[in-house]
Amino acid sequence: MTGALRNTTKRSAQPGFIWAAPATLLFATFGLVPILVVGYLSLTSWNGLGTPEWVGLDNWRALPNDPDVGGSIGTTLLLTALCWMLQTPLSLLLGVWAAGPQRSRAILSTIFFVPLLLSTAAITLTWLSLLDPNYGLAAALGPFVGVPDGNFLGSPDRALYAVAFVIAWQFVPFHTLLYQTAVRGIPRSLYESAKLDGARTISQFFTITLPMLRHTFIASSVLMIVGSLTYFESILLLTGGGPGTSTRVLPLHMYIKGFVGFDMGYASVLAVLLVVVGTVLSVVIVRSTGYHRMTSQREGMR
Amino acid sequence: MTHDRLEYAGTGLYRVPPVDVRDPENRRLSRYRQALVNIGIALWLIVVTVPLYFIVITSLRTSDAYVEEGAMRPPSQISFDNHARMLELGFGRFIVNSTIVTGATVLLVLGTALPAAYSIIRGRSRVTRMVFPVFLLGLAIPAQAVIVPIYLVITRVHLYDSLLAIILPTAAFSLPMSIVVLTSNLRDISTDLYEAMIVDGGTAVQTFLHVVLPSARPGFVTIGVFSGLNAWNGFIFPLVLTQSDDQRVVPLGLWNYQNQFGTDVPGLFAAVLISAVPVLALYLFGRRFLLKGLSAGYGN
Amino acid sequence: MRHVLFGRVIACMIITGIVNCSAACGTAGPGAGSADTVHVWALTDPQNEPLIQAGIDDFNETSRVKLELTTYVNDAYKQKLQVSMGSPNAPDVFFNWGGGNLSQFVQADQVVDLTDALRQEPSVASSFIPSILSAGKINGKQYALPMNGMQPVILFYNRKVFSNAGLQPPKTFDDLLRLVSAFKARDVIPIALAGSQGWTELMYLEYLLDRIGGPDKFASITAGSVGAWRDAAVLKALRMTQDLAERGAFGATFSSVNYDNTGASKLLATGKAAMHLMGSWEYSSQLGNNPDFVNGGELGWVPFPAVPTGTGDPTNAVGNPSNYFSISSGSKHIDVATDFLLNTMSSVSHVTRLVDSGQVPAVKGIETQLAGTSNGEFTTFTYRLVSDAPSFTQSWDQALSPSLSSELLTNLQKLFLAQITPEEFVTTLEKAK
Structure with missing residues (x-):
């Protein structure tokens, strides 16, 4: 304490813990403390009513016997991979394209951005109706993608892909935006010197654009991976984890x-x-x- | 090429205008590819616009016409009854609530995350050094994992069934990602700049206002959008932490509506449309600012 | 015309603005829990909400302590009730489904036993149909009273599709199997099924088990008896159910069809499907969405077909006996709440309101009253179905504990998709708690 009072001129030039205190307090209250409570609850039997009853490791012993837990971890990883593989190329290409200065591109990118403005609930309810095999678009478009009966969300093999597609539809605009702005930040001088060396546009893309987007690529990938691990609302509303446990x-x-x-x-x-x-x-x-x-x-x- | 370089907000960082694709040389090289690109863009345009079209036309249908007419045909009779009914059901209120929740969450996140990031990057406090890893570990912790304890905390502090009950946890769970993005932003500010402020006798507050705040702008916008989306889309916190109509937010309103009148599909899409209009207006209004804010100094 | 519409939109915007403000800018909402109010929680439901409110208004006229109704939608309600019971936010009177749902609250000592109160007013208990009243009983004690109509599961069919094909609705399960092949040959989906939601599939298993082995088979499952799931009748019912799916009785895309967005009901109304097994609420849903279909006399209904080889009585019914009101033991006004339940739920005014809303109250001797309403033909059918049924089995997902029923529905979806065999189904459910 006295150390802090001494040497005030120097200290005041540096931000103390007080600067981080509000964020820390907020995160501790709603993040850390609840995690500790969850740890405690995992050792109890509780249906949400009355007081939790201590049962030691009983719940943990039930974990290996849960037939769905292994599958759900696999599904999570697969969905994360699918989301990443679908969204990254799409948003990278769209972002690079949208970064161009043409007016038409600005207009189209404005339209491309709209899905992000609807809420998750709105988007899933829309796709639920569109993917209805009897009255939606699914029956009409299904044959073009090799699904003649339009059974997407109801098929154990295809439901997860349909979910990944709907998630991509919602979030590609956000990642496109990240790439778009990053491309705009690339110094033009780099391209000019490349042109002097006779590089073609396609090779410029690989030698200049892509390397320059490394930071954005990482940031966007992290957001996607973290995102697919943390949100589940789309799946809850689209399939409820079904059919069976195919998308759980x-x-x-x-x-x-x-x-x-x-x-x-x-x-x-x-x-x-x-x-x-x-x-x-x-x-x-x-x-x-x-x-x-x-x-x-x-x-x-x- | 110095004339192309613009110094960015006195940071000593430079950014250069983007490459001009209209450049005749570029155009010659890429006519064939351009055709491919155009096809790809057209396809994506269809993918994006068909559902949007579906929302609009369905909301204009009368309820019984939805069954008789196909999903994609334009409605035989345009009706605004659905929209009127949704507003009667209080969707106006839900939109106001969602807007309050989103706005407050963004402000809270920005207001707490940037000082924290600054203190993490520049501070010498031992406590701060311990705090940062905690935030890093919180990066991928899903909020629903701790929803039950959060409910207990919220009821203890008597915030149950208030908008604040949604705002606080939503902001808290946006913090780790925000702090990570902002610290990596601030890390890129040259040390000299801070040193210069200290030599001039600047306090932490002055450094924050004159160096940190301007340089963090792209990160600020990214995080604003990120936490704003979290709040706008948030479903689980409103579901568990609020109960009355007065405190209902849009996602919950839509979900409730589907549960309650699931059979009224046109009504549902009228609600979807109504809830999207304010954000769309805001976006069209703020798009320029958004892009500018994001691209300033990004990827330098 | 346009102007009128726009005018209405704007007028509504202004009105809702004012109403919302007066509600939001006033004092704290219902959650704040003022001690002098009895909080009644129910489901948001356009059919029931007004009549519950009317009953409350009647009661409030003479009561010193006032009742206040708050409603929630289905899924949110279950979660909300679970987290709030035992907390200061708990309601005084709460809507429930009887059975396993109610039983867990009873086990946590959170529900008021109404047995003694009912004994003092014997006319109340005797006015209800016994099989319906008994779903509000846990361990022989009455914890809940029926508060709305009975909802048995009925086989609906499209008369036009049947007459075009020159076919009759099924009386036995073999009839049903023949109809499946006949409609498949005519490119009509034999039975609409909203298979993206497990509870619609459960109805087949419920009826088949009852027809094959009688109601005792499920009773021993609810009682948690050892080997109850592995009973030969259960396995047979599971095999018949799966066989039905494998024959294509539900079409190829049933697992994509949703009940909530009218997917399945629309199939029946448009004649793309010939039959639809659903709770009696399907009638009012069809009436709302496809009035021409109902009013044109194209919607038909019959009881679930008999299984002649089975030992169960073919007049037995399954479904939702009714919904119930119970009182939470933490309430400060148990006497007022009890008074409300006993005096309102079987009262003439409440029963009349139920009948007028198109429901079939679980009250004895109302046949003539039902016959006089606009949907009399359907409601008297429903009433007879239940009152003539020797047994009424409650929907399994409501009778069983929430964790077991969630397991049940998940595995039922797998069974319909042929991802698991009936034996695997039984093994999984034996392990579930």
Whole structure:
């Protein structure tokens, strides 16, 4: 305390913990404390009514016997991969295209942006009607993509792809925006010198544009991966995890156990599992992207 | 090419206008590819606009016509009854609520995340150093994992069934990503700039106002959009933490409507349309600012 | 014409603006829990909400403590009730489905036992149809009273599709199988099924088990008896159900069809499908969405077909006996709430309101009253179906605990898609709690 009072001139030039305090308090109250509570609940039997009853590791022992937990982890990973593979090329190409200065592009990119403005609930309800095999578009368009009966959301093999598509429809605009603005920030001088070297536009794309978008690529990928791990509303509203358990991702499995089956104790086990997976993922992301560096280490132009 | 380079907000960073694709040389090289690109764009345009078209025409149909007419044919009789009915059901109120929730969440996130990021990058406090990893680990923690304890916390602080009950947790769960983006933004500000402020005898507050705030603009906009989307789309927090009509937000209003009058599809899409109009207006109004804010100094 | 419409839109905007403001700018809403109010929670439902409100208004005229109604939509309601029971936000009187749903609240000591109160006013209990009243009983004690109409599951059919094909609605399960092949040959989906939602598929299993083995088979499942799932009758019912799906009785895309957005009902109304097994609410839903179909006399209905080889009585019914009102034990006004339930739920005015709204109240001796209404033909059919039924089995997903029923519905979807065998189905459910 006295150390802080001494040397005030120097100290006041640097932001103390007080600057981080509001954010920390907010996150601790609604993030950290609840995680600890969930850890406790995972050791109890509780249906949401009355007081949780201590059962030790019973819920954890039930985990290996849950036939759906392995599948839901697999589905989560598959969906994450699908979302990434579908959205990244689309938004990269659209972003590069939209960065052009033409007026027509500005108008079209405005239209392309609209899906982002509808809420998840609105989007899923729309697609639910469009994908109805009897009265929606699905029956008319199905044959063109090799599904003559238009059975997308109801087919165990295709439902997950349909879900990934709807998610992409919603979020591609956001990632396009990230790429678009990043492309606009690329110094023109780079292209000019490339042109002097006789590089064609296609090779310029690979030698200049793509490397220059590295940061954006990482940021956008992180957002996609984290996103597909954390939200489940689209799936809940589109398929409810079905047919059967074909689209039941881990967060949804937790939701169903907790808020449909009201087995809060076991749902807390799944929640802890989610927290662990999320933390591991965070560590991997942070390590591989260098987000953890705290001091400025500007390496010039990268 | 110095005339092409614009110094950005006194940071010593430069950005250069984008490559001009209208350049005749570029055009010659890419006529064939251009055709391919145009086809691709046209396809995507169809993918984007067909559902939007569907929303609009369905909302204009009368309820019984939805069954008789196909999904995509234009309605035989245009009716605004659906929209009027949705407004009667209080969708106006839901939109106001959603707007309040979104606005407040964005302000709260920006207001707390930037000072925190600044203190993480420039601060020497030991506590701050401990705080950062905690936020990093929170990056991929799904909010619904902790929904039950959050409900308990919210009822303890007597916020149950208020908009604040949605705002606080939504903001809290947007913080990790926001702080990560902002710290990586601030990290790119050259140390010299901070040092210069200190040499001039600037306080932390002055440095924040004159160096941090202007340089963080692209990150600011990214995070504004990111946390704004989280709040606007949020479903699970409103579902569990509010109950009365007065506190209902748009996603919950839509979902409720489908549960309640699921059979009235035109009504549902009228609600979808009504709830999209204000955001669309806001976007058209603020698009220029959005793009500008995002691209300023990005990818430097 | 246009101007009128626009004018109406704007007028509505202004009105809603004012109404919302007066509501939002006033004092705290219902959640704040003023101690002198009895909070009544029910489902948001255009049919029931006004008549519950009317009953409350009647009661409030003479009561010192006032009742206040708050409504929620189905899925949100279940979650809301679960998290708020036992908290200061709990309601005094709450809507429920009886059975397993109610039983977990009873086990947590959160529901008021009404048995003694009913004993003091014997006319109340005796006015209800016994099989319906008993779904509000847990361990022999009455915890809930029926508050709206009975909703048995009925086989609806499209008369026009049947007469065009020169076919008759099924009386036995074999008839049904013959109809399946006949309609398939004519390129009509034999039976509409909203297979994206497991509860629509459950109706087949419920009826088939009852027809094959009688109501005791499911009773022992609810009682949690060992081996109840593995009973030969259950396995047979599962096999017949799966066989029906494999024969294409529900068309190729049933698992994409949704009930909530009218997908399945539309199939029946437009003649793309010939039959639809659904709760009696399907009638009012069709009336609302396809009035010409109903008023033109094209909507037909019969009881679920008999299974002659089975031991169950073919006049038994399954479905939702009714919805119920119960009182939470944490209420500060248990006496007022009890008074409300006993005096309102079987009262002439409440029953008349139910009948007028097109419902079939679970009250004895109202046949002539029903016959006099505009939908008399259908409501008297429903009334007879239930009152003549020796047994009325409650929908399984309401009778069983929430966790077991969620497991049940998930695995039923898998069974319909032939992802699991009946044996695997049984094994999974035996393990589920």
